[in-house]
Amino acid sequence: xxxxxxxxxxxxxLLTAIYWxxxxxxxxxxxxxxxxxxVLIISFVSKGALVGxxxxxxxxxxxxxxxxxxxxxxxxxxxxxxxQDMVVASPTSxxxxxxxxxxxxxxxxxxxxxxxxxxxxxxxHTTIVSALTVFAVVALxxxxxxxxxxxxxxRTSDISxxxxxxxxxxxxxxxxxxxxxxxxxxxxxxxxxxYLSPITYGAEIIQSATGYLSISxxxxxxxWLVLIVLTAITLFFAIKDLRWREA
Amino acid sequence: MPIECxxxxxxxxxxxxxSLDNVNVSIPTKGIFSLIGRNGAGKTTLTRILxxxxxxxxxxxxxxxxxxxxxxxxLREIIAVIPQDGKPVPWVTPAxxxxxxxxxxxxxIRDARSRALxxxxxxxxxxxxxxxIENLSGGTRRKVLVGCVLASEAEIVFMDEPTTGLDLISRxxxxxxxxxxxxxxxxxxxxxxxxxxxSLADGIGILDNGKLLVSGSMxxxxxxxxxxxxxxxxxxxxxxxxxGKTVRTSNSxxxxxxxxxxxxxxxxxxxxxxxxxxxxxxxxxxxxxxxxEDIDLENGESHEEK
Numbered sequence: 001x002x003x004x005x006x007x008x009x010x011x012x013x014l015l016t017a018i019y020w021x022x023x024x025x026x027x028x029x030x031x032x033x034x035x036x037x038x039v040l041i042i043s044f045v046s047k048g049a050l051v052g053x054x055x056x057x058x059x060x061x062x063x064x065x066x067x068x069x070x071x072x073x074x075x076x077x078x079x080x081x082x083x084q085d086m087v088v089a090s091p092t093s094x095x096x097x098x099x100x101x102x103x104x105x106x107x108x109x110x111x112x113x114x115x116x117x118x119x120x121x122x123x124x125h126t127t128i129v130s131a132l133t134v135f136a137v138v139a140l141x142x143x144x145x146x147x148x149x150x151x152x153x154x155r156t157s158d159i160s161x162x163x164x165x166x167x168x169x170x171x172x173x174x175x176x177x178x179x180x181x182x183x184x185x186x187x188x189x190x191x192x193x194x195y196l197s198p199i200t201y202g203a204e205i206i207q208s209a210t211g212y213l214s215i216s217x218x219x220x221x222x223x224w225l226v227l228i229v230l231t232a233i234t235l236f237f238a239i240k241d242l243r244w245r246e247a
Numbered sequence: 248m249p250i251e252c253x254x255x256x257x258x259x260x261x262x263x264x265x266s267l268d269n270v271n272v273s274i275p276t277k278g279i280f281s282l283i284g285r286n287g288a289g290k291t292t293l294t295r296i297l298x299x300x301x302x303x304x305x306x307x308x309x310x311x312x313x314x315x316x317x318x319x320x321x322l323r324e325i326i327a328v329i330p331q332d333g334k335p336v337p338w339v340t341p342a343x344x345x346x347x348x349x350x351x352x353x354x355x356i357r358d359a360r361s362r363a364l365x366x367x368x369x370x371x372x373x374x375x376x377x378x379x380i381e382n383l384s385g386g387t388r389r390k391v392l393v394g395c396v397l398a399s400e401a402e403i404v405f406m407d408e409p410t411t412g413l414d415l416i417s418r419x420x421x422x423x424x425x426x427x428x429x430x431x432x433x434x435x436x437x438x439x440x441x442x443x444x445x446s447l448a449d450g451i452g453i454l455d456n457g458k459l460l461v462s463g464s465m466x467x468x469x470x471x472x473x474x475x476x477x478x479x480x481x482x483x484x485x486x487x488x489x490x491g492k493t494v495r496t497s498n499s500x501x502x503x504x505x506x507x508x509x510x511x512x513x514x515x516x517x518x519x520x521x522x523x524x525x526x527x528x529x530x531x532x533x534x535x536x537x538x539x540e541d542i543d544l545e546n547g548e549s550h551e552e553k
Contacts, residue, residue, distance in 0.1 A: 001324070001400055003353025011350035019339045019347075023379060082330040086395065089298040089328035089405070092351045245319070246301045247260070 008092045012100025016073045017107035032112035035061040039119070042180045050181050052124045053212045055116060056134075057180035060206065062112045063138050064199055067145025068169050070105040074153035075162035094244040102146050124210055133209040137202045137227070144198060144231040145173075147238035154242055172197060179203040182213045201227040250274040250297060250435070254306035257292050257457075266292040268457035269306070276311060276403055276433040278449030279425060283441060283534060289457040290437040291331050291407050297435070298328040298405045310403060327352075327401035331408050331437075335391040337381035341372055344380060348395040366398035370424060386417035393421065397428060406436040410443070422447045445530035455538040469528065472536055476509035478502045479524045480516065487515045503532055 021028050035058035042054035078084040087097055120126070126134070148169065156162045177199035178186055186194055194200045201223040207213035208220055215223075250273070257267040267289045274280050282290045295301035296308055299319040308315045313322045335344040342363050349359035367376045370390045375383055380391060389409065396404050410418045422443055425434055429449075438444050444451055445465060452462035461468055469475055474491055480500045486493055489512055491504030502512060509525050516523040528536075 001353070004350075004355045005353070007350040007355055007359070008353055010356070011347045014343070014350065015336060015339065015347045019343050023338055023340075077336070080334070081336055082333040083336065085295075085298075085300050085330040086328055086333065086348065086392075087351050088300050089323060089326055090348075090352050090399075091323050092353070097351075245299065246295075 003091050005096065008096040009100040009103065011092075012097060013104045013107050015104075016077075016101065017104040021108070021111070028111045031066070031108065032058075032062070032115050034065070035059075035112070035116070038174075038180055046181075050212075052210065053182060053207060054180045055119045055123050056206050056210065056212070057174075057203070059113070059116045059120065059134075059138065060141060060179045060199065060203060061174050062109050062116060063142045064145045064173055065170050066105045066109040066112075067142050068149045068173075069108075069166055070101055070146055071149035071153040071156070072159065072162045072166055073104065074101060074150065075156050075159050078153065079156065079158050088244055094242060098150065098242070101150075105146055105149075106142070126210060130209040130211075134206050137205050137209075140227055140231050141199065141202045144227075144234055147231070147234040150238040150242065151234065154238075173199045176200070177203055182207055184213065198227065198230045201230075248311040249276055250308070250310050252293075252306065252308045252459075255293070255296065255303055255308050256305045257289075257296060257301070258304045265304075265457045267296070267303070270454075270457075270459045272452065272459050272462050274435070274450060274452070274462065278429045279434045279436065279447060280450040280452065281444035281448035282435065282437045282452045282454060283439070283444055283530075284437075284454035285538065288454040290454055292457075293454065294328075294405050294407045294435065294437055295330075298326060299323055300328065300330075325401060326403045326405065327396035327399050329392045329396055329404070329406040329409055331411075333392050333407075335380045335388055335395075337379065339380060340377050341367060341380060341383070341387075341391045341394065342376045344391050345394045345398050349398055352399050352401075362398045363394070366394045369397065370394045371420065386413045389413060389417070389421070393424070397424075401432070403433045403435070406434060408437050408439065410438060410440060418443065441530045441534055451530065453534060453537045460537045465530065468533055472528065472533055474503035474505060474532075474536075475528050476504055476506050477526055477528045477532055478504065478509050478512045478516075480512075481522050484516075484521055484523070487512050503528060503536075 038061070039051070039054040039058050042057075043051040074084075152165045153162065156165065176194055177197040178194055179199060183191060183194055183200065183204060204213060204215060204223045205220065205227070208215050252270045252272045255267055255270040256265055258265045270293065282293065284290050292301065296303050297310065297315060299315055299322055302316065310322055310326065315322060335341070339347070345363035345366060346359045349362055350356060354362065364376070367373050370393055372387055372390050372394065375387055380388060383391075393409065410421055413421065418440065426447060450462065450464055451468060453460045461471055478501070480486065480502070482498050482500065484500060486500055486502065489502065489504055489508040491502045491508055494501045494503070504512070513523065513525050
């Protein structure tokens with residue numbers, strides 16, 4: 001039989017994103033309520049001065065949280081429903097499954113991304129160069145968060161653990177990292193704490209590209225380097241430790 | 248070509264004993280083969296190794312000439328699996344679940360949809376096809392997973408305890424479905440329902456403590472055991488002096504014995520005008536006999552052997 005590779009990838013997107021949103025439309029609203037709420041708070045507190053940064057933060061949050069939350073879907077399919085066992089014993093490759101699940105994360109974010117991009121077009125001044133920079137950083141952050149999600153999903157034995165990991169990481173990444181405001185607003189020495197989160201480096205690049213943060217070229221280069229290296233390392237470990245067939 | 252296991256062994260990391268211990272077996276891939284055994288006997292481990300989900304520690308296993316380790320990719324083209332405790336995803340409908348599984352197997356979206364709708368009728372869940380799975384009964388959910396593998400082209404299907412938790416009617420319906428489909432496919436399933444395995448499986452394997460104690464058709468297995476007949480007498484019946492194994496329960500006395508001795512007891516019971524029944528030994532008794540599990544003692548019942 002001739003296998004349709006696109007179908008094999010699309011299956012994961014259908015199951016964990018399209019059908020989920022179609023059968024439970026309320027999930028679409030829920031997906032962008034959290035970042036939108038913070039955008040409103042930051043805008044009110046800063047009297048509108050930081051609304052652009054807050055919108056950038058909402059975009060980062062959407063990609064990062066949905067990437068990490070993919071862990072719960074993987075954990076559901078693997079530990080609760082044992083569907084992953086059925087997929088392992090099928091012509092689907094580990095790559096198709098993982099790629100499909102990653103796309104699923106992106107698909108789940110689409111309603112939220114569209115909404116944020118509308119806000120972006122109103123509040124954030126963007127050039128072609130800055131748009132490309134934002135796209136590159138967001139893509140790296142997504143790979144990073146999905147890799148973290150996969151890495152942890154292979155180590156969880158039930159969904160409760162996945163929920164705990166997702167909550168902790170989501171909270172740490174979106175509070176320690178200055179994604180809704182410039183890092184310069186964090187007083188010393190707490191600013192160093194922010195650099196423990198990989199998301200901080202991405203946020204700095206985006207804020208710098210859109211004119212909300214002024215940093216030296218050297219700092220910018222370090223931000224790119226750290227973000228790329230961390231993403232590569234996390235991706236490597238996620239793939240290396242992926243337990244497709246149990247030992 | 249059959250399923251071949253040669254010295255197949257599995258010891259999980261950190262475990263003190265082997266879950267599978269030097270299993271050697273040849274199973275023809277026709278009809279239905281049922282693996283029976285106590286909890287922890289190694290049924291799931293064997294099924295998962297054959298289903299290419301788990302690596303063996305040593306030994307070899309092959310299906311239709313394809314090695315489960317070296318040729319896993321090719322093997323996955325012809326096999327399908329329903330895992331123990333497998334459940335369809337609750338937020339989709341049966342049609343969507345089956346369609347998704349078929350797409351994972353590489354069917355195009357249109358083909359997957361038409362196959363899904365067709366198999367839904369076969370497994371008797373057409374009325375529920377558009378309901379969310381979370382609103383369906385356990386039996387119907389199980390049928391959704393069965394529909395997934397049956398809608399596929401897989402020639403060899405592994406099912407780990409597919410009827411556990413189903414009511415009698417759902418179990419009967421499930422076995423009838425398998426009985427209809429076994430002409431075109433091979434089903435290897437594990438079960439705790441021995442009477443079902445006995446009446447519907449073409450071959451049976453008994454696993455205990457990771458060892459395959461016996462395997463073959465019911466007739467082949469019966470030939471391997473010492474006592475081939477079971478005579479059941481009333482609770483207070485005087486047991487005739489015959490060679491065999493006598494088990495006393497709270498409301499009857501059972502004698503496992505040879506055909507000749509069983510006939511002798513029957514004659515004696517007829518002469519006494521006493522109630523009795525006589526039948527070839529069932530899979531239950533064979534199972535107890537092979538695993539040497541003294542269920543009677545566990546239940547506070549006594550037995551003696553002459």
